[in-house]
Amino acid sequence: MAAIDVNRRVLPGFGLSLGYTLFYMGLVVMVPMVAGFLKAADLSLGEFWDAVSSERAVAAYTLTVGASLVSALVNVVLGSLVAWVLVRYEFPLKGLLDSLVDFPFALPTAVAGLVFSALFVENGWYGRFLVPLGIEGAYSRLGIVLVLVFIGFPFVVRTLQPVIEGLQRDVEEAAACLGASRLQTVVRVTLPAVLPAIVTGFALAFARSLGEYGSVVFISGNMPFRTEIAPVLIVARLEEFAYAEAAAIAVVLLAISFTTLFAINLLERWMARHHA
Amino acid sequence: MHDTSNPVRLLRAHEDPPWVRRAFILGAVGVMVALVGVPLVNVFIEAFADGPRVYWENLFHDPDTFHSILLTLMVAPAAVFLNLVFGLAAAWAIARFRFPGRTFLTALIDLPFTVSPVVVGLFLLLLFGRQGFFGEWLQAHDIKIVFAFPGLVIATAFVTFPVVARELIPVMEALGAEEEIAAVSLGARGWQLLRRITLPNIKWALLYGIILSNARAMGEFGAVFVVSGHIAGKTDTMPLRIEKLFQEYNLPGSFAVASVLAMLALVTLGVKTALEWKTRRELAEGKKLRAVAVGGE
Numbered sequence: 206m207a208a209i210d211v212n213r214r215v216l217p218g219f220g221l222s223l224g225y226t227l228f229y230m231g232l233v234v235m236v237p238m239v240a241g242f243l244k245a246a247d248l249s250l251g252e253f254w255d256a257v258s259s260e261r262a263v264a265a266y267t268l269t270v271g272a273s274l275v276s277a278l279v280n281v282v283l284g285s286l287v288a289w290v291l292v293r294y295e296f297p298l299k300g301l302l303d304s305l306v307d308f309p310f311a312l313p314t315a316v317a318g319l320v321f322s323a324l325f326v327e328n329g330w331y332g333r334f335l336v337p338l339g340i341e342g343a344y345s346r347l348g349i350v351l352v353l354v355f356i357g358f359p360f361v362v363r364t365l366q367p368v369i370e371g372l373q374r375d376v377e378e379a380a381a382c383l384g385a386s387r388l389q390t391v392v393r394v395t396l397p398a399v400l401p402a403i404v405t406g407f408a409l410a411f412a413r414s415l416g417e418y419g420s421v422v423f424i425s426g427n428m429p430f431r432t433e434i435a436p437v438l439i440v441a442r443l444e445e446f447a448y449a450e451a452a453a454i455a456v457v458l459l460a461i462s463f464t465t466l467f468a469i470n471l472l473e474r475w476m477a478r479h480h481a
Numbered sequence: 482m483h484d485t486s487n488p489v490r491l492l493r494a495h496e497d498p499p500w501v502r503r504a505f506i507l508g509a510v511g512v513m514v515a516l517v518g519v520p521l522v523n524v525f526i527e528a529f530a531d532g533p534r535v536y537w538e539n540l541f542h543d544p545d546t547f548h549s550i551l552l553t554l555m556v557a558p559a560a561v562f563l564n565l566v567f568g569l570a571a572a573w574a575i576a577r578f579r580f581p582g583r584t585f586l587t588a589l590i591d592l593p594f595t596v597s598p599v600v601v602g603l604f605l606l607l608l609f610g611r612q613g614f615f616g617e618w619l620q621a622h623d624i625k626i627v628f629a630f631p632g633l634v635i636a637t638a639f640v641t642f643p644v645v646a647r648e649l650i651p652v653m654e655a656l657g658a659e660e661e662i663a664a665v666s667l668g669a670r671g672w673q674l675l676r677r678i679t680l681p682n683i684k685w686a687l688l689y690g691i692i693l694s695n696a697r698a699m700g701e702f703g704a705v706f707v708v709s710g711h712i713a714g715k716t717d718t719m720p721l722r723i724e725k726l727f728q729e730y731n732l733p734g735s736f737a738v739a740s741v742l743a744m745l746a747l748v749t750l751g752v753k754t755a756l757e758w759k760t761r762r763e764l765a766e767g768k769k770l771r772a773v774a775v776g777g778e
Contacts, residue, residue: 212577212578212579212658212662213578213579213580215662215665215666216577216578216658216661216665216674217665217670217674218573218671219574219578219580221570222569222570222571222573222574223570223574223578223580225566225567225570226567226570226571226574226575226586227586229563229566229567229642230567230589230590233563233635233638233639233642234589234592234593234642236608237601237604237605237607237608237639238596240613240614241600241603241604241607243614244607283512283516286505286508286512287509287512287513289505289509290505290508290509293497294502294505294506296506300754302509302510302513304750304751304753304754305513305517306513306517307750307753308517308750309517311693311696311745311746311747311749311750312700312743312746313696313699313700313701313719313720313742313746314700314702314703314720315700315702315720315721315723315739315742316524316700316720316723316739316742316743316746317520319524319723319727319735319736319739320520320523320524320527320739321520322727323523323527323732323736324519324520330519330523331519354516355517355520358516358517387496387497412595413594415597416595416596416597416598416599416600417597418597418598418599418702418703419598419702419706419720422724423724423727435597436597436598436599436600436703439599439600439603440599440706440707443606443707448607448610448612452603452604452607455597455599455600455603455604458597458600459596459597459600462595462596462597466595
């Protein structure tokens with residue numbers, strides 16, 4: 206304990222900085238969260254159940270979770286490819302490509318939604334080729350997945366990149382020396398080493414997609430039962446001034462997000478133990 | 482079966498074959514072009530579809546759009562300032578001291594990233610709205626938070642508040658406290674310590690934190706959407722204006738506003754890349770200096 210307290214004895218501002226941190230977090234984050242839960246508690250248990258289990262609400266959760274899952278899986282494939290190429294190969298304009306990976310993080314979601322809906326409508330740049338083939342990217346469930354792929358894209362790449370960089374090449378060489386083919390080496394040696402990072406990236410992209418609103422609202426068309434995600438339903442309930450019902454759905458959405466994050470934590474710990 | 486004495490064979494076995502290499506590079510470039518490149522170009526082409534004059538008019542001659550630009554230029558800095566003060570305090574507490582609950586607090590800082598922005602807006606509405614917990618009191622004292630400027634700032638601050646702290650904490654942890662302890666032992670006091678030692682040491686991380694949190698703040702949609710009330714010319718920020726113009730089928734106007742935010746995103750990325758490049762060079766120079774020092778001994 207003595208070593209731990211050295212900084213506190215020497216450096217100033219411990220009370221002030223910690224106090225302000227707690228105060229600000231309490232004011233900006235905790236108070237609104239508590240208010241939300243209290244409002245949801247305004248409803249009796251039966252009313253709460255009705256609000257969160259209506260057919261429309263269940264359709265919205267299912268779509269939110271389903272679209273997030275599919276888009277995160279797509280991102281695992283695309284993100285692994287891009288991360289591998291960025292770390293292992295040399296080619297012109299690689300630096301530019303690497304910087305652009307973060308573009309979906311930096312671009313406001315409303316802009317992403319606007320552009321994607323314009324690209325996939327009938328006379329859009331992608332739509333004019335896809336719509337004749339019967340692929341409707343705008344105002345459809347596919348559109349939701351597409352824009353969520355864009356939003357979640359950096360997560361898999363950025364969690365995977367440092368792990369691939371840290372792989373020891375001589376392990377792959379050793380596998381090759383022992384007679385493994387390239388495919389065997391990748392599947393048996395490389396893949397197990399990067400799997401935790403892939404799972405983490407997947408989960409982060411999934412968690413991010415669950416709450417996404419700004420981009421989806423432009424491209425989905427927001428039709429109840431078909432293309433209405435949970436955050437859109439919350440806004441719809443708000444516009445009907447059904448505050449408690451909105452809060453009830455929000456609580457369910459939060460529960461799904463928190464469970465996801467908890468699962469990520471457990472998974473990471475489990476994997477760390479099994480790799481040690 | 483395998484002739485391990487042949488170096489070419491061996492090389493082939495631990496490098497990807499050339500055709501895989503080419504196919505992968507092509508695939509990755511294709512993904513990036515389709516997912517990022519084309520949308521980026523599309524924003525500007527759509528915005529300038531009717532020529533630069535119309536673009537200019539869409540941005541500055543539409544009073545509601547112009548007001549949304551001004552409003553965003555006020556809301557974002559206010560939220561960034563709040564997060565900056567918080568980020569410095571949180572980083573100082575977490576990176577410099579050990580205390581019970583430190584890990585939990587660090588995890589708690591990330592909380593806003595996991596809450597849907599719409600839910601954030603809803604919770605603020607439940608707190609400060611007409612039927613909210615403080616609704617009556619606020620109305621009695623004629624204070625407007627929701628559907629007004631303060632609500633926009635609080636919603637933006639909630640959604641973006643981990644950004645600065647998350648940039649600073651790892652940098653300050655990596656730097657260690659030696660310099661600061663030395664400064665204190667030489668007689669530096671609170672603000673002197675901050676201004677002379679800590680801030681110069683973390684300036685790049687701080688700058689990036691500010692720029693990133695500004696980009697997020699200017700682009701925030703979901704939370705602001707709920708608390709703004711969409712009063713055109715009063716509480717519409719730029720992202721909300723994009724949505725409204727989109728709903729009114731005014732696509733050139735919508736894309737004009739979007740192009741400004743896309744430029745902001747590009748500038749943010751540019752600064753990030755430049756700062757990364759700079760830190761890498763400083764790191765390399767540091768290593769060289771250390772090598773010289775060690776060699777001299």
